[in-house]
Amino acid sequence: MNQNDQKHSDAAITMVPAYTLAPVSANEWESQFNPRAAVPGFASFQEAQAKRSAVFRESLHDSQWQADVPYGPGERHRLDWFKGHQGGPVHVFFHGGYWRGGDRKNISLLARHLQAAGIHVVLPSYDLCPHVDLSQTVQSARQALAWIARHALGMGANPELISISGHSAGAHLCSMLLATDWRLEQLPKALIKAAVFSSGVFDPSVALHISVNEEIRLTPALAQSNNSMIMPVQHQAACWVTVGGAEPWRWVDLSLHYGQHLRRQGIDAAIEVIPGFNHFSILDSLDQPDAALSRCLMAAAQSPLLSH
Numbered sequence: 166m167n168q169n170d171q172k173h174s175d176a177a178i179t180m181v182p183a184y185t186l187a188p189v190s191a192n193e194w195e196s197q198f199n200p201r202a203a204v205p206g207f208a209s210f211q212e213a214q215a216k217r218s219a220v221f222r223e224s225l226h227d228s229q230w231q232a233d234v235p236y237g238p239g240e241r242h243r244l245d246w247f248k249g250h251q252g253g254p255v256h257v258f259f260h261g262g263y264w265r266g267g268d269r270k271n272i273s274l275l276a277r278h279l280q281a282a283g284i285h286v287v288l289p290s291y292d293l294c295p296h297v298d299l300s301q302t303v304q305s306a307r308q309a310l311a312w313i314a315r316h317a318l319g320m321g322a323n324p325e326l327i328s329i330s331g332h333s334a335g336a337h338l339c340s341m342l343l344a345t346d347w348r349l350e351q352l353p354k355a356l357i358k359a360a361v362f363s364s365g366v367f368d369p370s371v372a373l374h375i376s377v378n379e380e381i382r383l384t385p386a387l388a389q390s391n392n393s394m395i396m397p398v399q400h401q402a403a404c405w406v407t408v409g410g411a412e413p414w415r416w417v418d419l420s421l422h423y424g425q426h427l428r429r430q431g432i433d434a435a436i437e438v439i440p441g442f443n444h445f446s447i448l449d450s451l452d453q454p455d456a457a458l459s460r461c462l463m464a465a466a467q468s469p470l471l472s473h
Contacts, residue, residue, distance in 0.1 A: 197415035198371045200444035210445035218273035236312035241290040247276040250283035254326035256466035261333025265294045265380040275451040285322040294381045306338040328359035328465045336365025340393035359403040359465035367423040404434040405461040409442035
């Protein structure tokens with residue numbers, strides 16, 4: 166390792182928060198912070214979810230949803246809008262994929278029960294690494310939510326009743342949206358009324374040390390500037406922080422510490438470790454309205470309606 170590489174490595178190590186600093190091997194770090202390495206056969210979960218999502222979409226009439234709506238000029242600046250009741254609340258879900266993969270079409274299944282309750286469900290895609298850097302990925306998620314807020318009324322929804330959720334990298338994006346001052350976008354400061362974070366990677370610096378970074382191409386500076394663990398939230402939204410109990414303990418720690426980060430700022434965030442689910446199987450539960458994660462999404466989507 167040359168001197169420059171050593172400086173980069175030292176800088177990366179300092180980026181890791183104190184709760185992850187216990188000495189571990191490279192293999193252990195990979196197994197703790199790369200969900201694909203932690204779950205053998207992970208692709209089977211994704212394939213099954215994609216098939217169920219396709220079946221759900223095929224069951225809908227054209228009047229019940231609008232596909233591939235552009236929210237910006239980019240190739241991935243598209244969203245699917247599953248329509249709820251006229252004037253109903255809006256719930257926006259961001260898919261996972263460690264900022265370098267994933268597809269909104271594969272998780273359409275989560276719209277089923279929310280839409281049946283009259284809630285508008287919006288699934289955006291966003292710019293992915295390495296075609297852009299992480300800051301640009303975050304910015305495309307902001308662009309998506311701003312478009313949704315500005316066009317909700319025209320889509321038959323209430324722009325004052327917006328909640329968000331996301332899984333994995335999508336949960337991180339949601340945490341960055343909660344840390345955004347929406348007044349800079351000429352939108353209400355309290356734009357987001359509620360949020361659910363599922364199995365999030367809230368501190369990107371953990372990816373500096375694993376193989377995923379070959380695609381993400383994070384630097385310590387990029388990780389620091391997108392670390393929602395150190396960012397103040399901009400308003401008091403109702404929050405639920407969830408994670409699968411069968412996930413690696415260090416990954417579970419990310420959610421526990423993010424929940425504490427919210428609570429330190431006066432947010433009465435619910436923090437739930439859901440037993441029996443790994444990083445990928447937890448999305449299977451969205452087919453079941455009584456499952457813990459489904460209940461959280463429904464509570465978040467309905468909470469702005471109840472408090473309005």
